[in-house]
Amino acid sequence: MTTPTRAAMKGRGVAKRSEAVKREERTGWTFMVPFCLLFLIVFVVPIIWAIYQSFFQQVATGGGAYGGGTLENKFVGLANFQYVITSKAFWSGIGRVFIYTVIQVPLMIILALALAMLMDSFIVKHVSGFRLLYFLPYAIPGVVASIIWVFLYNQQISPIVKFCELFGLHPDFFANNVVIGSMANITTWTFTGYNMLIFLAALQAIPHDLYEAARIDGANGWQIAMKIKLPNVRGAALLAMLLSIVGTIQLFNEPQVMQTADPGISDSFTPMMMALNTSRGSLTPKGDGPASAIAIVMALIAGVLAATYALVERKVNES
Amino acid sequence: MVSYTKRLFAGVAAIAALGMGLVGCGSSSGDSSASSNADASKDSGEVVKITYMHRLPDNEGMTTVDSIVDQWNKDHPNIQVTATKFNGNASDMIKKLETDVKSGNAPDLAQVGYAELPEVYTKGMLEDVTQYAEQYKDHFAEGPYNLMQVGGKYYGLPQDTGPLVYFYNKKAFDELGLAVPGTQEELIAAAKKAAAAGKYIMSFQADEAGNMLTGLAGASSNWYTVKDDAWVVDTDTDGSKAVAKVYQELLDSKAVATNPRWDPSFDASLQKEELVGTIGAAWEAPLLMQSIGDSGKGNWAVAQVGDWFDNDGKTGPDGGSGVAVLKGCEHGKEAMEFLDWFNTQTDALISQGLVVATSDTDVKTPDSWKEYYGGQDIMAEFVKANDNMGDFTYIPGFSAVATAMTEAASKAASGKGTVADIFAAAQTTSIDTLKDYGLSIAQ
Known part of the structure; x- marks a missing residue:
């Protein structure tokens, strides 16, 4: 008698809670968006960019005394x-x-x-x-x-x-x-x-x-x-x-x-x-x-x- | 439900606010020229918009760049110019322009020092305007005009020059019984005599070593020459040796002030009349007036640099700039037309403290300067120095050479190194930096 009721109640409880949790999660993430965006733009992206850049050097490939007037990114490994x-x-x-x-x-x-x-x-x-x-x-x-x-x-x-x-x-x-x-x-x-x-x-x-x-x-x-x-x-x-x-x-x-x-x-x-x-x-x-x-x-x-x-x-x- | 909507609203509002913040940042950093280029191409042939970035002082009492530009804009409704002042030093401005050129929103025109031009060219920041430059050639002095070229192509027009001259406190000289020395021996003797009385008639400025010592050494011969498309580097010329010898002797006998030029102590020693004479670039005239203050009014004078460094009466360059046309400029012709007009606004530019690079030698010394420098027509003195200036070629990457020289000079000033070390450092750094740029060096 008691077992199915409990199971049903449990099931209902889970369903209810998950909806509330979802909503809360949504709200939570909404609040997180400004931070995440800024964090990404001013922190993560520049770091990745810096790591990428650190494998390159800029050299003039035009030859001569002044190098042709452009610098090229040359991959130089480590x-x-x-x-x-x-x-x-x-x-x-x-x-x-x-x-x-x-x-x-x-x-x-x-x-x-x-x-x-x-x-x-x-x-x-x-x-x-x-x-x-x-x-x-x-x-x-x-x-x-x-x-x-x-x-x-x-x-x-x-x-x-x-x-x-x-x-x-x-x-x-x-x-x-x-x-x-x-x-x-x-x-x-x-x-x-x-x-x-x-x-x-x-x-x-x-x-x-x-x-x-x-x-x-x-x-x-x-x-x-x-x-x-x-x-x-x-x-x-x-x-x-x-x-x-x-x-x-x-x-x-x-x-x-x-x-x-x-x-x-x-x-x-x-x-x-x-x-x-x-x-x-x-x-x-x-x-x-x-x-x-x-x-x-x-x-x-x-x-x-x-x-x-x-x-x-x-x-x-x-x- | 209400609270949920509220929360959502708050979230949206927050993002909106953030967005506004970002938009604000974006427009303020990029407004220098991106918009103007877009506008100009939209209605080509009608109104051309030119942007110009400078580092002129724009101090009180000067004719401001904006007011000069306004005059142009009034007379030329089809070429509208916007000037922006860059608040910072030269190397920061170059770095900013470098990034701007890469991202395609650099100004059309920018102030570039003669020593920086080859470097800026090698970095790919300049637009070839040889075809427009030719017609304005006669408006400018030949030396400075040619400093705006790299490898035979022209990239802008010269604005001012920085011949080295000698500033001295005439009253203090009279009291010491000294005259402006003519030869090396006289200079050293006079410096020692002044030092015995607790005064200095020369200054060894470690922070300006890269510019000033290069200029003094360069008065007699070039450090850098191009032979078969490759650089020949020799910073240990006879001129360098003479500069090293003189300053070393002055340092050893403690007959020279060692305050860095841009430290407050330099100004203090001028005000106390401890430092009564110094070599300086012509553009330092109004700066020295500020540094010394009213107490020295009427006492100071300008003379030519004597034959102190085996320079045979010649002087060298220290600073001076032109305005270059930057890569991405779509209206080279109009930009150069404005530039020719702007760089020949002699009176206005003189008020900014510039020794103009025009071919017009009939330049007036501003009254306030005349009053300060004991009634002397110092502009005439500067023009004389200008005509007497040796040619000097700078290499791409010279800024690194100047840094190395400053470091060595500060060691020499504190007695931990010699003045000759400065030129040795210049030699190795010149080679290193040319190699780093990937340029050819002749062995």
Whole structure:
């Protein structure tokens, strides 16, 4: 008696649900269309195009001194990749970016975390005011920030240099070994507030019962910070680190702007700059083929680095 | 049901909004010429539309390009010109034009530097207008006119020239008891004397090395010559050696300013009267006025580059541009007709800070310049330098050579390299870039 009824009801239920599900799916996809379209147009298609281009070089086939006035796309197989991988300029660029990342990212993350902890503690009143203040540099576009700092670094007009001169110091922010530090300073100034917000959000998501329990057990503020807050923001730290590593590998704004003040920053200072200047033709080999190859190799390196970091982080968390 | 319709509507609205956004992008990036070509072909013979992209400053107090073009449009209802200013540097503009030519919506006319023309030609961006150019030949100075040709064919008309001259602060020179040096020995001695008083009468501009040092070296002989349809590259000419020797000595004895030209510190040292003399292109005259500011008004003067680099009294080119007809232009004849008129609007172009390339040598120095440069007729000085300029041929791919030179120059400025390294870098990069373009090199 009961079995067929149940089966019938089940069948009816499935039919009903599937109609609702379909409708919902339709609506869902409608909402997805704008995203998918844009994603396809500005992300997927250019990447495929770049990969396609990276197998070509543009050469004049007309012969003679000026080459007949047209460039032809010549399929060169993996020659562009071979050039990138064997290019000294490319690897010194990667080296600079690597040094930069190793110095800048941990420094900024620690600073951001410290600020967030301070903000989340009971010491600071008027949190929203401070939050805005620290976040403000992030609201300034990277290029503008770099321009401001170029003036602040300038030997002849910088107030910082003038201040240092009071103490008999003569800092040269564009000296060969210092210039990377000067760039790191700009990035840190811009992004510390942003990362602080990530940490602050994570800190404020921690249930306050934990603090109460800890206080009843006799923990002081410092212990709460170290034993409860810090372990609970690990996820946020991973996110901030990943974003920062990916961001610093694409180092571009700072060196590009500082180049006007310091021609010692070459056109291939970072891989990003090298890719741009290769496509413009101010580096040789020139053109979109080699430029795409540089971009692809750099993306692979960034991907490997980010994946390695995520894996290591997970391993550390598990143990 | 209501909610479903609502949701659907919202979705459609979102897509519509997105569509509008995309349309907005599309039209703004392509409006430079695609529409004009289409229009022109539709009613051919009636109104021809020409588009022109330039990089002229259009600053306050100048006769703007738009107002010059308006004048033309008023007088020529059948040839309507639209000018667009490109806000960016030369290499960005070339890159943009390259993409535009490929996608078939490039402007008809575009400003192209003489040093870039061979490169732009090799990249397949130019339209041969030899048949129209011939009749305008007499309107322009011969040297610049010929800089608009590649391999015997003409691709546009010259607009301005950039002969190198010497800018100096006459008042400061008098105070130091110096005169503009005539020979190499005098130059070095004067620079050292000024340096002892904490002043510089020369500047070594690493960021301009590719343009300026090439010009100075090129004053005496060419780096690039074509022999049997193949390039002969020699960047280590006697001229280059002399430039290297002089600047090396000045750098070694710290008798030359090393601020990059486009860094704010260059302007600061001019304002502080630390830097009281520098070689510069003629088109820098109004720029220097801005850099130095009112404090130097009336003190500065222009002189010819002396015989400092075994240049035998000659000077070299630094910059200067023509306007080229780009591939895909359907109205070469009308474009050239406009171009001939535009490039001979002497007074208006001078107000833009150009040393015009016309054959008309009776050019007036604007009053504000005259006032700034102590009453001197500096235009006459520029024309003199122009007539005294050595011929220099650039190779396709010269922009890569300039980059390599800048890099080497900045090492020389900081003492990590020598000035001679700059010319060595030019040699290897010249060969590399020619090979990369697939052009022939004579061994």
